[in-house]
Amino acid sequence: AQTVTQSQPEMSVQEAETVTLSCTYDTSESDYYLFWYKQPPSRQMILVIRQEAYKQQNATENRFSVNFQKAAKSFSLKISDSQLGDAAMYFCAYKQDTGRRALTFGSGTRLQVQP
Amino acid sequence: GAVVSQHPSWVICKSGTSVKIECRSLDFQATTMFWYRQFPKQSLMLMATSNEGSKATYEQGVEKDKFLINHASLTLSTLTVTSAHPEDSSFYICSARGRPGGLSRGLYSPLHFGNGTRLTVT
Numbered sequence: 001a002q003t004v005t006q007s008q009p010e011m012s013v014q015e016a017e018t019v020t021l022s023c024t025y026d027t028s029e030s031d032y033y034l035f036w037y038k039q040p041p042s043r044q045m046i047l048v049i050r051q052e053a054y055k056q057q058n059a060t061e062n063r064f065s066v067n068f069q070k071a072a073k074s075f076s077l078k079i080s081d082s083q084l085g086d087a088a089m090y091f092c093a094y095k096q097d098t099g100r101r102a103l104t105f106g107s108g109t110r111l112q113v114q115p
Numbered sequence: 116g117a118v119v120s121q122h123p124s125w126v127i128c129k130s131g132t133s134v135k136i137e138c139r140s141l142d143f144q145a146t147t148m149f150w151y152r153q154f155p156k157q158s159l160m161l162m163a164t165s166n167e168g169s170k171a172t173y174e175q176g177v178e179k180d181k182f183l184i185n186h187a188s189l190t191l192s193t194l195t196v197t198s199a200h201p202e203d204s205s206f207y208i209c210s211a212r213g214r215p216g217g218l219s220r221g222l223y224s225p226l227h228f229g230n231g232t233r234l235t236v237t
Contacts, residue, residue, distance in 0.1 A: 043153075043206060045228040091158060095226075101212060102149050103226065105158045 002027045004094050006106035013082045014114050020067075021077045021109050023092030029053075031097035034068065036077045039089040039108075048090070051075065053097075079111075087113045118142060119211045121229025128199055128236055136194045136232045138209030143227075145211035148192040150184060153206040153231075162207075165192050199236040207232045 003026045013019035025034070036048040051059045051068050058066050063083075067076045079086055092106040118141040128134050138148055147166050151159040163179075165171040165186035173179045181203075183195040192211075196203055208231040 043208075043231045043233075045159075045208065045210075047225075101147065102161045102164055103159075103210075104161070107158045 002104050004106035006109050008109045010110045012112040018080045023075045025073050025094050033095045034075045035093040037091045082113050084113050119227045119229040125233040133197045138192045140190045140211045143213040144189040147212045149210045150194050151208045201236045204236045
């Protein structure tokens with residue numbers, strides 16, 4: 001079974017600074033997807049960024065970028081120029097490319113942004 | 116973009132009663148819907164997967180007779196919590212996946228989440 005591990009229950013960053021959230025996963029599959037989701041107090045799940053395992057290039061979405069290390073099974077999220085609105089729970093998630101297509105989530109990291 | 120509507124957003128019920136939660140895909144056909152449960156300050160745990168027109172597949176430890184899932188059409192899945200007890204109080208989130216498409220090798224189809232339902236059983 002696939003597992004996703006987020007070892008940082010809480011992180012804090014100063015506004016305008018950069019923060020990196022860690023995620024590791026375990027799988028025997030070669031094709032899969034990795035995601036970072038943001039969950040603000042409203043509890044709405046918001047997709048931040050997605051990475052296909054077969055792509056070597058790291059995904060980027062404006063201020064958000066990932067460092068995908070397939071061999072190490074590591075998938076960290078970097079938030080640049082942090083904003084107050086970035087404060088939320090962040091979940092790393094994994095999805096197999098075939099077969100069962102549900103997302104497996106990590107335990108989450110609560111990000112606080114200090115003004 | 117694709118929208119998934121989940122209703123109600125919150126509900127309070129008495130112990131022993133049943134509660135139905137609806138999950139609708141508003142502008143796409145959801146071939147698969149997933150139901151998750153989230154306890155306070157915890158992650159989302161998959162409860163079951165439902166495919167239109169077939170029985171739901173439940174995760175280990177989830178009581179299928181207690182959490183009834185029906186996916187009768189390509190736009191609607193329902194989760195009924197039967198004989199609810201206080202320990203069933205939680206946040207329930209549905210997500211829906213449309214038909215695969217796009218240019219990615221794995222025929223990636225996006226997963227869209229509802230806004231969730233906060234259930235409180237008194």
